[in-house]
Amino acid sequence: MSKFKSAAKKGVPPLSTASLPDIVFMILFFFMVTTTMRQNEVQVAVTVPKATEIKKLEKKSVVSYIFIGRPVTRLQNIYGSEPMIQMNDKLTNEEGVPTESVQDFILAEREQLPESDKNKMTVSLKIDQNIAMGKVTDVKQALRYANALKINYSAKKDYKNLSTR
């Protein structure tokens, strides 16, 4: 009796989880290497247009962000649904032409950069594709007055058009 019973009791051996930390660490390192820290919480909805002639922004530390778009749905009861300008983390409430606040923003951003990088400062414009150019032109004029001339129109790679060329 005993001979057979012990064999039946055996069942599936327990799964070894000793290598689980190694696997998780591997995934962790993958994420640490490939991703960058989230910098701004986007408060305006932005769908950037697609383009073929795009370049990567190399040095993130010299880049400041200006978003233009309609406020996200959860903020629309506070700010309404008219297009607004968000600079890094801050949403501007200014009416009309936003020259002042853009200039202040650029000045503050430039102040933070080390002396050697001040002329490399780039402004990334993340603008929703359905926004009218009027607001964009105002911001561009303000950037010219603030002497922040290097700009980058944020766009996604257009794979569909690339293949037909």
Place this chain on the structure above:
Amino acid sequence: MAKRAVPEINAGSMADIAFLLLIFFIVATTMDVDTGITRLLPPIPDKNQEQLDIKVKERNVLVVLINRNDQLMVEGQLLSVDELKKKTIEFFSNPLEDANLPEKELVIVDFPTGQSPRFPNGSAELMISKGVVSLQNDRSTTYGKYLIVQNELVAAVNELRNQFAMENFGRKYDQLDSKKSVDQAIIDGINKVYKMNISEAEPKNIGGTK
């Protein structure tokens, strides 16, 4: 004296700790790389400086207008975006020396020596177009359309640069590595041959558009 055995550290919670870190990194980071079209804005003209109206001959200007209905007009004709690139390439290269397309002038361009069979000793005298693209838009033009047009214009110049680099240096312009000083010198040279001459009009505030 008997050696006291060091008790083994329990590594059972290692996985939990690693998971915690993993989840933190997934939440706190983003994967998207920033890409886009890089452009240089013109500086604001000095107020004290006398305004010289630089006269540019009509044949040297390609007027690109986008109206508030996102329609494109090039040199007085309605044009679809798909044709804009071809038109711009033709404008900048002017291969047949057409009298209605831009003039060219002799300019000395420096290239690094020994990189190209055509320019063995570096500098070369080349005929370079004087053309300028003038881009104007309405305040109600959508940004998406504006960027597509910008993209086509940049694409035209990039294609000409690619062509030039391929013919003379056997490599494409995009494949030149700006971190190497030789390649950077080639890039600078080519940038002089085909300049990114896209000028945007000073914004005019015309009432009634919106």
